[in-house]
Amino acid sequence: MNHIKQRYHALVAVKCLETYDLICSALDSMNAMRVDSISAIVEHTFVFTPDIILVDNSILADNDYNTLSYIKGTQKLSRIPIIITSSEISSRRKLLKLPLVGFAPNPLCFKSLNKMVGRYLSSSNTRALPTQSDYIDTLTSLNNKDVLKIELGKLIKQSETFDDPFSLLLIDIDDFMAFNYTYGYHEGDQVIRKVARCTQLSMIGMAGDIYRYSGAQLVALLTESGIEEAELCGDEILNKVERLDIRNTNSSYRKITISVGIVTLSCYKTISEYTLLECANKCLEEAKYLGKNCFYSRFLSPFNKPD
Numbered sequence: 169m170n171h172i173k174q175r176y177h178a179l180v181a182v183k184c185l186e187t188y189d190l191i192c193s194a195l196d197s198m199n200a201m202r203v204d205s206i207s208a209i210v211e212h213t214f215v216f217t218p219d220i221i222l223v224d225n226s227i228l229a230d231n232d233y234n235t236l237s238y239i240k241g242t243q244k245l246s247r248i249p250i251i252i253t254s255s256e257i258s259s260r261r262k263l264l265k266l267p268l269v270g271f272a273p274n275p276l277c278f279k280s281l282n283k284m285v286g287r288y289l290s291s292s293n294t295r296a297l298p299t300q301s302d303y304i305d306t307l308t309s310l311n312n313k314d315v316l317k318i319e320l321g322k323l324i325k326q327s328e329t330f331d332d333p334f335s336l337l338l339i340d341i342d343d344f345m346a347f348n349y350t351y352g353y354h355e356g357d358q359v360i361r362k363v364a365r366c367t368q369l370s371m372i373g374m375a376g377d378i379y380r381y382s383g384a385q386l387v388a389l390l391t392e393s394g395i396e397e398a399e400l401c402g403d404e405i406l407n408k409v410e411r412l413d414i415r416n417t418n419s420s421y422r423k424i425t426i427s428v429g430i431v432t433l434s435c436y437k438t439i440s441e442y443t444l445l446e447c448a449n450k451c452l453e454e455a456k457y458l459g460k461n462c463f464y465s466r467f468l469s470p471f472n473k474p475d
């Protein structure tokens with residue numbers, strides 16, 4: 169098992185506890201997590217990658233088939249088997265065309281399900297040792313959070329040794345949950361890509377890099393940058409995203425906007441990556457509190473420490 173492997177090995181979407189128990193016994197020693205809707209599967213797979221997803225047919229509504237196709241179309245999840253507890257194959261032809269989607273026989277029995285889970289897991293060629301691609305976010309092609317942590321560690325060390333200032337910008341798309349619900353996850357993915365592109369364009373000519381930090385959040389690290397340069401860059405990204413003019417009826421600006429938390433570090437001894445990210449997160453919360461579509465910045469030095 170590789171190092172990006174996370175807590176749960178299986179995601180089980182069910183309403184009824186009995187079905188959940190049956191599925192869990194068929195999973196042998198796998199550590200399962202229970203959810204009660206298809207959208208909850210999407211939410212959880214943003215955070216961790218299970219080895220298998222089992223869905224009880226009784227929770228599926230018609231439009232859930234599109235969501236399952238979305239899950240299968242995501243590069244990160246395309247090799248994860250999905251087993252649906254139903255034999256009504258005729259109405260599910262669309263899904264059968266997707267790789268690694270199977271239907272457990274009806275009525276559900278422990279033995280057949282156990283066999284099926286084993287077969288699907290072995291054919292899914294479950295993930296091997298981490299490769300270069302494990303450090304690249306497939307949606308945006310940016311480096312991921314693991315690389316950010318490594319680079320941040322290096323920058324903190326350099327700043328301790330050489331007193332070089334650097335800045336971290338935590339960028340978050342505003343009202344994105346509602347955007348996903350209104351316009352769909354596919355559209356949401358496009359928005360994340362476009363915001364990543366705006367951030368890249370705003371950093372042209374500046375030393376540093378951009379990372380996908382989590383779902384709707386990016387981090388820009390600006391090396392050799394004081395607070396003024398960081399604020400100018402933050403302002404530039406805000407303007408570029410606003411000028412994309414992507415409709416979001418859920419936002420008070422009626423369009424997609426971002427909020428940015430900025431932290432600049434100078435001559436600061438012994439600060440952890442975690443404390444720095446926490447501080448950026450507090451600045452981001454301030455920006456949200458101030459009405460979103462703006463930045464909030466903080467300068468950290470030996471005389472101005474985080475709370």
Ligand SMILES: Nc1nc2c(ncn2[C@@H]2O[C@H](COP(=O)(O)OP(=O)(O)OP(=O)(O)O)[C@@H](O)[C@H]2O)c(=O)[nH]1
Nearest residue numbers: 211214341342343344345346348353356357383384
């Ligand atoms: N389309 C898409 N959505 C994602 C992805 N990763 C996370 N999300 C969604 O991003 C949303 C983030 O919402 P939040 O940051 O919690 O809240 P918000 O609605 O943006 O509200 P504010 O942050 O207060 O503006 C959640 O609904 C996640 O499901 C992704 O890769 N693609």
